[in-house]
Amino acid sequence: MVDxxxxxRVVALSPGAHALGVRVGMSHVQAAAAAPEAEILVHxxxxxxxxxxxxxxxxxxxxxxxxxxxxxxxxxxLRGIPLTLxxxxxxxxxxxxTPPERLPARVGIASTRLAAFAAAREQCIVEPREEAAFLGAxxxxxxxxxREEHERLTVLxxxxxxxxxxxxxxxxxxxxxxxxxxxxxxxRGEDREPLxxxxxxxxxxxxxxxxxPTEHVEAILFxxxxxxxxxxxxxxxxxxxxxxxxxxxxxxxxxxxxLRCEVASPTARAEVLFALVRARLExxxxxxxxxxxxxxxxxxxxxGVRLEATRVEGGGIPLSLLSEPGxxxxxxxxxxxxxxxxxGEASLHRAEVREAFRPEGRFAYAPFDAGGALExxxxxxxxxxxxxxxxxxxxxxxRLLREPREAAVRLRRGVPCAVDGEELVEVAGPWRTDERxxxxxxxxxxxxxxxxxxxxxxxxxAGARWYVLGxxx
Amino acid sequence: MEPLTxxxxxxxxxxxxxxxxxxxxxxxxxxERLHPVGxxxxxxxxxxxxxxxxxxxxxxxxxxxxxxxxxxxxxxxxLAAAVDDGSLYPPALAxxxxxxxxxxxxxxxxxxxxxxxAADLLVRPGSFALVALAAQxxxxxxxxRLAALxxxxxxxxxxxxxxxxxxxxxxxxxxxxxxxxxxxxxxxxPGHLCRLAGxxxxxxxxxxxxxxxxxxxxxxxxxxxxxxxxxxxxHPILSGGGRLGDAxxxxxxxxxxxxxxxxxGGG
Numbered sequence: 246m247v248d249x250x251x252x253x254r255v256v257a258l259s260p261g262a263h264a265l266g267v268r269v270g271m272s273h274v275q276a277a278a279a280a281p282e283a284e285i286l287v288h289x290x291x292x293x294x295x296x297x298x299x300x301x302x303x304x305x306x307x308x309x310x311x312x313x314x315x316x317x318x319x320x321x322x323l324r325g326i327p328l329t330l331x332x333x334x335x336x337x338x339x340x341x342x343t344p345p346e347r348l349p350a351r352v353g354i355a356s357t358r359l360a361a362f363a364a365a366r367e368q369c370i371v372e373p374r375e376e377a378a379f380l381g382a383x384x385x386x387x388x389x390x391x392r393e394e395h396e397r398l399t400v401l402x403x404x405x406x407x408x409x410x411x412x413x414x415x416x417x418x419x420x421x422x423x424x425x426x427x428x429x430x431x432x433r434g435e436d437r438e439p440l441x442x443x444x445x446x447x448x449x450x451x452x453x454x455x456x457x458p459t460e461h462v463e464a465i466l467f468x469x470x471x472x473x474x475x476x477x478x479x480x481x482x483x484x485x486x487x488x489x490x491x492x493x494x495x496x497x498x499x500x501x502x503x504l505r506c507e508v509a510s511p512t513a514r515a516e517v518l519f520a521l522v523r524a525r526l527e528x529x530x531x532x533x534x535x536x537x538x539x540x541x542x543x544x545x546x547x548x549g550v551r552l553e554a555t556r557v558e559g560g561g562i563p564l565s566l567l568s569e570p571g572x573x574x575x576x577x578x579x580x581x582x583x584x585x586x587x588x589g590e591a592s593l594h595r596a597e598v599r600e601a602f603r604p605e606g607r608f609a610y611a612p613f614d615a616g617g618a619l620e621x622x623x624x625x626x627x628x629x630x631x632x633x634x635x636x637x638x639x640x641x642x643x644r645l646l647r648e649p650r651e652a653a654v655r656l657r658r659g660v661p662c663a664v665d666g667e668e669l670v671e672v673a674g675p676w677r678t679d680e681r682x683x684x685x686x687x688x689x690x691x692x693x694x695x696x697x698x699x700x701x702x703x704x705x706x707a708g709a710r711w712y713v714l715g716x717x718x
Numbered sequence: 719m720e721p722l723t724x725x726x727x728x729x730x731x732x733x734x735x736x737x738x739x740x741x742x743x744x745x746x747x748x749x750e751r752l753h754p755v756g757x758x759x760x761x762x763x764x765x766x767x768x769x770x771x772x773x774x775x776x777x778x779x780x781x782x783x784x785x786x787x788x789x790x791x792x793x794x795x796x797l798a799a800a801v802d803d804g805s806l807y808p809p810a811l812a813x814x815x816x817x818x819x820x821x822x823x824x825x826x827x828x829x830x831x832x833x834x835x836a837a838d839l840l841v842r843p844g845s846f847a848l849v850a851l852a853a854q855x856x857x858x859x860x861x862x863r864l865a866a867l868x869x870x871x872x873x874x875x876x877x878x879x880x881x882x883x884x885x886x887x888x889x890x891x892x893x894x895x896x897x898x899x900x901x902x903x904x905x906x907x908p909g910h911l912c913r914l915a916g917x918x919x920x921x922x923x924x925x926x927x928x929x930x931x932x933x934x935x936x937x938x939x940x941x942x943x944x945x946x947x948x949x950x951x952x953h954p955i956l957s958g959g960g961r962l963g964d965a966x967x968x969x970x971x972x973x974x975x976x977x978x979x980x981x982x983g984g985g
Contacts, residue, residue, distance in 0.1 A: 572797050577845040584824060584839050588832070594823040596808035608808040610823065618820050622796050639757070639939040640813035641916055642782040647804040660909075671904050673912035693914040695902045699779065701917060715805070717899070717917065718782040718879075 246286045247273050256288055300348065301443065303340045307333070310442040320358050322440050330354050330370045355379070357436035363387055376434025381407025388428055394421060406432040449483070450553035451475040458497040458546035462530055465494070465547055469522055472552040477515035480554060486511035489556035492522055495549035504529060506582070510574030510619070511558045520579040522552070528586030574619055581615055602678040603689070604703065604714065605645060643703060645715035652704065654711035661692060664704060664713065671695040675706070693717075751872075753847070756791055759935040760921065764893075765928040770847075771872045772892035773865040775880035780897040780919030783939045785850055785878045786814035792848035792874075793817040800850040801836045803828055813942055822846070830854035837864060837875060844871035851875060853883035858890070865890035894925035900936070916940035 247253030255271045265280035297316040304311055310322040323333055334352045341350030353364025355371035363383050364371050371379045383406050385398060403409050410432045417425040451472040480487055488511040492504045506521045581593060594610040601607045655663040662669055674692030690706045701717040752767035761767055776784055789811060792798035799822040800806055812818055826836040837851045868875050880887045888894060898920045905915040919937045923929045
């Protein structure tokens with residue numbers, strides 16, 4: 246198995262591949278050359294994690310407290326469970342190797358994590374007060390020490406944990422520092438760190454099946470409304486808020502379509518969640534209508550609807566006693582979702598000013614950052630905001646035309662004196678810009694002019710032609 | 719945990735104000751909330767500031783400069799939004815003090831109805847203190863709907879260049895201001911050393927619940943880095959030489975007055 250599809254390295258291999266000469270760390274090409282008949286798989290960390298989560302869900306039946314430091318390794322607290330240790334070992338092995346994974350589970354039972362890990366390799370049970378003797382026979386590698394420390398201990402002739410515990414803990418700490426006290430305790434079968442159970446993932450979901458398949462968005466929204474109420478009630482009972490909702494539309498012929506609704510500020514309010522899902526659903530339908538598809542609005546008739554809160558968070562809404570109330574994050578999120586639903590996600594922007602010679606190049610648009618805007622609005626309210634009010638400075642506002650308009654400009658001694666027949670009373674310029682001269686870009690002369698009627702314009706000459714770029718308004 | 723409802727937020731806000739013993743906005747005797755613009759002359763004209771939850775119509779030359787000032791005040795208080803019909807110029811907004819990070823810019827299709835719909839969606843939740851929209855030729859009922867939405871949500875809708883939309887936008891507006899660029903301010907000798915230093919905008923109150931109709935205020939709009947005093951030439955000079963005569967000044971006033979009377983007739 247290699248870690249990535251392109252230029253990957255071997256991260257795991259079967260005994261058969263090892264026998265053919267493949268080794269961990271070889272490149273994909275080297276492994277293929279060493280064992281042409283071997284099948285090379287690509288490691289998919291996300292998929293592995295997903296499958297491991299499923300295994301952990303099943304192991305929940307054996308113990309309520311499970312710590313999993315990495316995929317493939319789990320420590321369980323078995324205290325208080327009315328079964329013998331052997332019965333528990335068999336039960337856990339059966340749960341872990343249940344289809345579809347059928348993983349070759351190895352289970353060991355002991356009173357500390359280190360002893361249990363070693364016991365799992367031998368698939369045995371270490372009785373209480375026998376941990377020190379059991380661990381004493383294990384190799385030093387079991388401790389998982391840093392490479393340098395491991396080599397220093399090996400040089401001193403320490404290869405087994407029993408040899409380590411034979412040394413006085415104080416002398417070991419003087420030479421290797423305070424971490425050595427922990428190694429010593431672990432090797433003696435003592436572990437003072439409590440088990441850290443993984444947070445339990447309670448799936449908050451609701452689903453409904455239609456009596457007859459439907460293509461009508463209104464009918465689907467009617468069902469969604471009921472599901473949202475149930476979902477919000479579950480969230481509120483659990484004291485949680487939801488940051489993402491996934492709507493799954495189950496089609497009559499077995500397919501399904503998923504719509505994901507992100508919530509910038511997690512909420513448990515049914516009306517906010519419904520507005521988001523509604524905007525997302527209607528936006529999807531409108532987008533398909535804009536593309537001119539002849540297919541039904543949602544692909545095909547929908548026979549079932551499922552709604553799941555896929556990102557659930559705790560905590561409340563922070564409010565401040567000492568500043569003015571800011572915009573309601575939930576209402577803002579609803580508004581953004583509605584706009585995105587109506588005009589597409591790409592219609593929400595934040596303007597940015599940048600350096601450029603020509604006015605039309607002095608700004609750009611980036612996606613609107615709702616979270617950042619809310620945070621910024623929360624920071625600068627109250628007295629400081631009023632101070633900013635006083636600092637306002639009216640500035641000339643150049644309003645650019647969408648497209649420059651060609652104009653007839655009359656010159657007097659090379660200086661513009663009339664635009665489209667309108668006499669000029671003031672002319673400032675020219676300011677020459679020559680952008681992208683290296684790629685044949687045209688040079689341009691810009692002027693600010695004031696007409697007799699009082700209009701102030703930005704005009705430009707490009708080659709022999711004159712254009713009105715915009716006006717000050 | 720039960721989520722905080724809007725009513726509770728409102729109650730929480732009132733409690734906080736009582737504890738703090740102050741309010742972040744002025745309040746008229748009739749309970750209308752006002753947001754001071756920050757320009758003393760204009761605040762006097764508006765009898766304290768811009769009312770919240772109002773459709774505000776700006777007309778005439780210099781309206782966008784005034785709109786930028788109002789947007790700057792709105793982004794200082796919270797969030798604001800602008801519906802861009804393709805001619806929004808963010809550097810000018812930034813120069814006027816608008817916090818662009820707090821300004822949502824929407825780019826709907828350029829059809830009038832789509833622009834109005836975008837304004838509807840932005841005003842409805844009340845999350846944006848001010849929503850700016852270039853006036854669109856849509857039906858009177860639609861403007862009425864937007865005005866009603868402003869009142870219910872507490873957001874204000876700023877309709878800029880409202881005269882171009884005809885009388886439809888003017889009548890539902892709670893506040894109408896007529897702007898006129900009175901004179902350009904130029905700095906430096908004619909030619910490439912000359913530059914636009916700013917302009918003076920006369921603002922006339924055309925419709926308001928409290929203010930005196932017909933009252934005026936003069937706003938000086940200045941470019942950044944322009945020096946004060948004698949270096950400015952407020953009286954335009956012909957580039958070919960010669961001073962603008964009284965006849966031309968009268969002509970400019972006549973043109974501006976014609977525009978104003980057109981708007982009155984429209985309203």
